[in-house]
Amino acid sequence: MTIERIAKDICEACGLRTGVGCPIMESCSVDVIRLDERGFPYIAYPDDCDSCFLCHLDCPNGAVKVSAEIPLPFLARY
Amino acid sequence: MKQDYEVQESDVLVIGGGMAALSAAIRAKDFADKVTLVEKAKVGRSGASIYCHAYGAPVPDDAFERRIKEMVRQSGYLGDQSWCEIYVREIGERQHDMEKWGVLFEKDEQGNLKRDEIRGMGPKFMALAFGKQVIEAMAQYALSTGVKVVERVAVTDLLTSDGNYPTEGHIVGAVGINTRTGQFVVFRSKAVVITTGMISGKLHRIWMDNVTGDGHAMAFRAGAEIGGMEFSPSMFGVWNRKFTTGGQGQFQYGGTKLVNRLGEEFLYKYEGASKEFIGFEGREPWGELSRAIAVEILEGRGPVYFDCRAWSQEKIDKMRKLQPFVMMSFDEQGVNMKKDLVEGTPMVGTYDNICQSGIRVNTLSESTIRGLYAAGAAAMYGAVTIPQGMCLVGGYRAGGNAAKWARDIEFADNFSVQARRLREAMFLPLQIKEGISPDQIYYSVNKVVTPWGASIFKHEERIREVLGEIRRIARDDLPRIKARDSHELVKATEARNFVLLMELHNLAALERKESRMTHYREEYPYTDDRNWLKWILLKHDGKGGVQLKIEPVPLGRSAIIPDALTRKPMPVQYKMRRP
Numbered sequence: 001m002t003i004e005r006i007a008k009d010i011c012e013a014c015g016l017r018t019g020v021g022c023p024i025m026e027s028c029s030v031d032v033i034r035l036d037e038r039g040f041p042y043i044a045y046p047d048d049c050d051s052c053f054l055c056h057l058d059c060p061n062g063a064v065k066v067s068a069e070i071p072l073p074f075l076a077r078y
Numbered sequence: 079m080k081q082d083y084e085v086q087e088s089d090v091l092v093i094g095g096g097m098a099a100l101s102a103a104i105r106a107k108d109f110a111d112k113v114t115l116v117e118k119a120k121v122g123r124s125g126a127s128i129y130c131h132a133y134g135a136p137v138p139d140d141a142f143e144r145r146i147k148e149m150v151r152q153s154g155y156l157g158d159q160s161w162c163e164i165y166v167r168e169i170g171e172r173q174h175d176m177e178k179w180g181v182l183f184e185k186d187e188q189g190n191l192k193r194d195e196i197r198g199m200g201p202k203f204m205a206l207a208f209g210k211q212v213i214e215a216m217a218q219y220a221l222s223t224g225v226k227v228v229e230r231v232a233v234t235d236l237l238t239s240d241g242n243y244p245t246e247g248h249i250v251g252a253v254g255i256n257t258r259t260g261q262f263v264v265f266r267s268k269a270v271v272i273t274t275g276m277i278s279g280k281l282h283r284i285w286m287d288n289v290t291g292d293g294h295a296m297a298f299r300a301g302a303e304i305g306g307m308e309f310s311p312s313m314f315g316v317w318n319r320k321f322t323t324g325g326q327g328q329f330q331y332g333g334t335k336l337v338n339r340l341g342e343e344f345l346y347k348y349e350g351a352s353k354e355f356i357g358f359e360g361r362e363p364w365g366e367l368s369r370a371i372a373v374e375i376l377e378g379r380g381p382v383y384f385d386c387r388a389w390s391q392e393k394i395d396k397m398r399k400l401q402p403f404v405m406m407s408f409d410e411q412g413v414n415m416k417k418d419l420v421e422g423t424p425m426v427g428t429y430d431n432i433c434q435s436g437i438r439v440n441t442l443s444e445s446t447i448r449g450l451y452a453a454g455a456a457a458m459y460g461a462v463t464i465p466q467g468m469c470l471v472g473g474y475r476a477g478g479n480a481a482k483w484a485r486d487i488e489f490a491d492n493f494s495v496q497a498r499r500l501r502e503a504m505f506l507p508l509q510i511k512e513g514i515s516p517d518q519i520y521y522s523v524n525k526v527v528t529p530w531g532a533s534i535f536k537h538e539e540r541i542r543e544v545l546g547e548i549r550r551i552a553r554d555d556l557p558r559i560k561a562r563d564s565h566e567l568v569k570a571t572e573a574r575n576f577v578l579l580m581e582l583h584n585l586a587a588l589e590r591k592e593s594r595m596t597h598y599r600e601e602y603p604y605t606d607d608r609n610w611l612k613w614i615l616l617k618h619d620g621k622g623g624v625q626l627k628i629e630p631v632p633l634g635r636s637a638i639i640p641d642a643l644t645r646k647p648m649p650v651q652y653k654m655r656r657p
Contacts, residue, residue, distance in 0.1 A: 029285070051321065069321050074524050074525070
């Protein structure tokens with residue numbers, strides 16, 4: 001569901017290496033991503049993800065798996 | 079959390095980071111030294127703009143009158159006719175500006191702009207470009223002119239010259255919070271432009287969960303008039319009951335068939351259903367469409383499917399090029415448009431009908447409070463048209479005029495008392511241990527506003543029930559809102575805004591005793607052009623309540639009204655049964 005995984009074996013912790021910032025932490029509009037003590041991104045606020053795919057697009061190494069499927073608690077209430 | 083606060087100064091402060099914001103900032107820089115643009119997330123990765131592929135094409139002189147008429151008609155005759163005229167006359171120059179700023183439009187082999195048609199607006203009205211490239215190019219250009227871009231700061235309130243809400247003075251800046259560090263930021267500026275986009279209920283629709291109508295709310299608190307709040311876009315882009323995308327308009331074209339469970343193309347049983355596209359001729363097309371789909375489901379003939387199997391390869395290629403995020407979602411879910419029927423369900427998701435509703439502005443893009451300008455989806459032009467086109471034209475005017483206003487005044491001295499008061503109130507949720515989370519507030523509000531009987535088909539009784547619950551949430555729950563960190567603190571301010579905006583939406587819906595476009599009242603299932611060619615404006619009354627003003631739609635030089643001022647029944651009518 002939504003952002004599913006940041007592959008640790010593919011992630012290169014761009015934020016640390018280039019000093020420019022982790023691209024997926026930069027791009028998330030709902031600010032879901034944070035960096036851990038080692039400088040690797042993790043999904044800090046998974047419930048806020050709205051499956052926009054921008055992190056999947058912006059990671060230069062393709063480390064991010066996103067599912068379009070999303071919780072819809074208010075679907076078709078009548 | 080830092081205890082001190084940071085003060086940033088500018089001549090013009092632009093709040094937001096999309097098409098209208100960038101257009102305003104770029105233009106403001108033509109006249110002002112210091113222009114700051116402040117975005118809650120990241121410019122080029124936030125809001126609706128990056129997903130838009132439709133832009134305004136230049137309008138030939140001999141088509142001006144016809145285009146103005148079409149725009150007004152499609153706005154349900156509620157469009158501000160001066161703004162429709164401004165759009166038609168200025169979009170050409172603005173489109174050329176966009177090319178100068180580095181935007182790449184779709185061109186044919188001869189290098190001419192590829193023009194597309196948009197439902198009901200006639201051919202050649204629309205130019206095409208890839209939204210992400212558009213915004214990235216404009217952001218780069220803005221930076222190159224010296225616009226200061228501040229990101230990851232959520233602006234939460236405006237600063238007023240007299241320190242009051244509502245103000246009898248003018249706007250002297252704004253305050254906000256860094257979404258990551260939690261630092262309080264004071265923006266001292268001589269003019270403010272609100273370009274914060276629409277209002278999302280955080281229901282995961284069209285990738286706009288972070289666009290929460292903060293501009294509408296802070297302008298309202300400061301005392302500005304807000305209008306058109308009864309209208310909200312109707313949405314059916316919920317696919318297979320599992321995922322949502324934007325770009326639902328694309329599903330109305332290209333040979334799509336809309337069928338119910340029995341395989342019937344049910345839309346054709348309604349008067350006015352178009353043979354050219356999925357929708358209704360010559361009207362705002364989504365409201366009727368969503369209601370028609372809902373009726374099929376309510377009467378047991380659901381699910382409803384979009385049959386896109388007749389789409390040409392050209393259409394699919396175009397979708398991949400201009401709407402890649404839509405296709406990414408479909409691909410990831412394993413849905414193949416050429417083979418699979420796609421179930422569509424209407425579900426409310428955002429409020430403020432793009433350029434139809436928002437902060438009331440005159441043709442300077444000035445709100446009813448001096449020093450405060452608004453543009454884009456956060457402004458009220460009364461007309462939806464091609465949103466990115468109106469955002470561009472309106473933003474440009476807002477930026478230029480805000481900068482001119484800023485030229486003749488000094489910075490306000492007395493902002494710190496108000497800023498401190500705002501900071502204290504803003505950080506309170508961090509101190510509350512046993513309270514209500516912002517997510518719970520959103521849940522409580524959405525629980526009452528999302529049912530079809532509260533959204534797609536409204537009725538006075540049900541609107542009053544909704545208002546009762548929203549007011550209860552405001553009274554009992556909001557004071558107890560808690561936040562664990564700066565991320566949640568930002569959500570707390572968004573939740574507070576959402577409660578206010580849902581009250582405004584329902585107050586306006588209660589007042590409009592007719593049906594028009596996306597607003598449907600069961601008791602008045604007709605459009606009443608004799609009595610309701612009017613705007614419903616809302617304003618903070620200074621006593622914690624809302625003052626309502628009803629004004630005839632300003633007609634301007636064109637004076638375009640419907641041919642007959644009779645009551646016109648809505649094609650799709652329904653009465654929700656009480657459970």
